Amino acid sequence: MKFGLLAKFFLALLFSSTLVAIAMAISAHWSFRAGFMEYLQNVDAEKLAKVRLALENEYAIKKNWSFLSPKKWHEFLDKQLGEEFHPLQPNEMFPHPKPPDDRFMRDDNPFFERGAPPPLMRAPPPNQNAERHEPRDPNNAPLPNFPREPPPHEGREKFLPKLLPLSLRPRLRLLSADKKFIVGTPIIYSSEELKANKMREISVPINDRAQRTIGWLVLGQGELETDELATSFLKQQTQTYYLIAALVVLITTLTSLFLARQLLIPVQRITTAARHLSAGQYQTRVMVNSRDELGQLANDFNLLAYTLERNETARRQWIADISHELRTPLAILRGEVEAIQDGIRQFNMDTLKSLHVEVLGLGKLVDDLYELALSDIGALDYRREKIDILALIEDIFSIFQIRLQQHQLQLQNQTELTSPVYCQLDARRFMQLLHNLLENSLRYTDAGGKVVISTALSSTQETIIITLEDTPPSVPTEALPNLFERLYRVDKSRSRALGGAGLGLAICKNIVEAHNGTIQAFHASLGGLGIRIELPLLKQS
Incomplete structure (x- = not known):
């Protein structure tokens, strides 16, 4: 026969309380008996x-x-x-x-x-002829x-x-x-x-x-x-102790049953909610009425349900966005090919170049998705080595300076560091990080603006802080926490027109976290978007 949690908890409380009541009755009886005997002996002695x-x-x-x-x-x-x-x-x-x-x-x-x-x-001793002693x-x-x-x-x-x-x-x-x-x-x-x-x-x-x-x-x-008097009094006291013990056991039984029910009500609520959650009802929540361990368990359950609901929503959104992102270049390719087949467009170098551009965009999207998938399962390849991070920033600076000038943007390097700063990095992944950030500024910064890169050491001298800021336009405040989510766009139509799929910043976040660093977005002092990266320095032996 299997007992439920309510029965086990009730029996545990009842057994322990009954044991205490019996022990108290026995100890009280023994103490009274010993004290009463001592009292009689003291009276006799007096x-x-x-x-x-x-x-x-x-x-x-x-x-x-x-x-x-x-x-x-x-x-x-x-x-x-x-x-x-x-x-x-x-x-x-x-x-x-x-x-x-x-x-x-x-x-x-x-x-x-x-x-x-x-x-x-x-009776006297058997020897009847024993000598009589005169006292x-x-x-x-x-x-x-x-x-x-x-x-x-x-x-x-x-x-x-x-x-x-x-x-x-x-x-x-x-x-x-x-x-x-x-x-x-x-x-x-x-x-x-x-x-x-x-x-x-x-x-x-x-x-x-x-x-x-x-x-x-x-x-x-x-x-x-x-x-007889002492015996009667002792018997009366013993009966009183037994009566009190029985009353305590009765009260303990009722109290244990009440406490067991009250304490297990939150557990039953959480059990029911867990069943609903396992059935896919992620909007399920548990009502919290206390601040004890059961209340904390209910809060943790609600947090779990919220996380699962958010992940499910993100998954559905992810599937919808991926389908849309893949459908757009495929629709363009299909339209171009059908136009050539129908004789609407001539198959020449311009048409071939247009098709090639769409294929490259589609390939990049697939590559980014594959890279994110590898990063999620921890299979993304990183080859860390001792790298001067300032030298890498100089290299990416020289690559993008000409491209930014072609879009009427200025690129400025404002670093406070003069000596080399070494970190344990994968140089290729770090260059990809800076490339995605500068590419994002190139696409969304208005002409005539500028992009500023600055570096500095933290107050603890254990990390390096890399900041990238650009000029307007900026993003709404409520959009800042979501910039690093996959396929997220502030302005979907404008982003798609500029060629962005919403995966660049998500890849940047994965690269930074893979190097034990942090990345966050903020409103830049120049009026645009600011990105702050903090990476640990290489410890000197």
Whole structure:
């Protein structure tokens, strides 16, 4: 299945935007989770520091831990933490396939007191005859008779405390200096249990005034899932993130579809116009509504269409002009031959000379067309060599001076250069260039006028500038850019009467451009037409 450009562009925008939305949702969820966990840990640390400082002060007065019974422990925590304690009911423990042993809840259990949380502890080691250690404080004073680990409850799974939201009480216990249990929640976890239940324990030393360790505060901390309030809040935030991500994806889908359509509308216009152009409708244009890359592409397309239209018009005009130029001398030759055949004209030297002149004109026209064709395909022969361009100008000057005088025209050479100026030229083609220019001035300059040739170096001293100017008549300003087009005439009837076919200046342009130069027409200061040629000089080694 092939996708169009619209579908590809839409899918690319949708995929990238969706990927960004998902990445943002995941990063926001992770950042919130990490920040919330850090907040809970900071709250725990602040409360733990308050309890530790109070215990140090109490120990400094009591000198031992015997004052801390389970009831006194909870009263102490109520005072320090400001938490109203509610004992956990059996059905609030998890997991507990079976309720805890009744003997842990009896009134004769010395560890149990009304208002205190039920003891939570694991089974003792298998060795039931293990030595019992009597806990003592650092001053070797006996501690109160706190309960020891309960007997094992075979066939039951150990259960963990259900932590109250942001509460330290169910997760806090006090140990002696040698880390023997004193009071609190007597939960002892192995490393596997800590890892499996995503729990960790933080131990904070309690020091006396002499900075000796007199006990330890141990706090259990779990991940967010161990707290119902935090879990609920986290779940709500996660759902919110997913909802926002879904909304972003939906908005992205609609936006991507809209943008894809808007961006591809100019492309579709250009595609349609290109099809019309390939069918020969060169007047086709694309409407430009922007200045971006697509707008530039539309401008380039319009320029291409204009160029093709102009070339097609020139081609048709070229064919018409060539047909007309060839038909004129052929018609004259046909008329002369038919007149001789009909006996209207006698076949003598004058008639033969007239026929010869027409044949020469026709041959010159064909030669010029052939030369232009060779120049277009780059097959025109050029034999460049080191030539003194001033010497060539002197040669053409001496050739045309007599011809111009016969037509009552003056030829003047006004050059500012005295030393030789060398260029890499084809001498024969350069002489043809000057010959065509002077022939053009000879045909179209009124009698009594003059033609001036001047030369000078450019400001960069890298090119030579050759200027040819004549006296009136001149050409209209709008005709100046078209003088070098093939078969172009300002006054077609007058040009044909003077023998011009409109190819001389076109050949001159090709010769100059073949030598990496430039040629342009302008209004001469003498009142006629001026031609300016600029050619590169030969670089000195």
